[in-house]
């Protein structure tokens with residue numbers, strides 16, 4: 181029962197992500213079937229997050245500041261709150277609304293759009309009293325997909341998802357941080 185609900189949710193999130201990705205691509209000269217060709221339901225993933233209450237929220241994050249490694253992320257959250265986005269150098273709290281979805285741009289859309297869309301840095305603040313739940317659907321291409329900027333001059337070297345992931349693994353090992361798209365700047 182739980183499993184089939186989650187599977188159904190993933191199918192719907194995939195459908196929505198593809199539509200949104202296509203919509204955002206319209207004025208960028210990206211082929212209409214780009215996402216259909218490069219993404220499959222099995223290349224994307226759904227992560228269920230549980231944030232236990234934390235007695236020392238000022239010393240601990242729910243999730244440390246990061247950008248997502250994907251085209252788009254669709255987040256569904258409960259009423260607790262804690263998600264923050266970095267805007268103009270400041271952290272802005274996202275008002276929790278269990279009836280709404282939060283859609284974030286990820287690294288791959290920033291690269292594909294040649295910086296027109298920005299992969300948003302975000303984090304989750306821990307809550308002292310209440311546990312929090314969220315579900316994040318990461319809309320991703322297959323590992324072999326080569327991501328190339330849609331306009332010239334390109335800000336980024338082209339790279340495959342596989343290369344990008346391997347670079348992250350190296351950087352996390354060496355620095356504790358994923359570093360991300362700045363590694364691929366030209």
Ligand SMILES: O=C(O)CCC(=O)C(=O)O
Nearest residue numbers: 229255257263304314316
């Ligand atoms: O829990 C949230 O609201 C966001 C989760 C998130 O950023 C992630 O899983 O990458």
Ligand SMILES: [Fe+2]
Nearest residue numbers: 246247248302
């Ligand atoms: Fe995230």
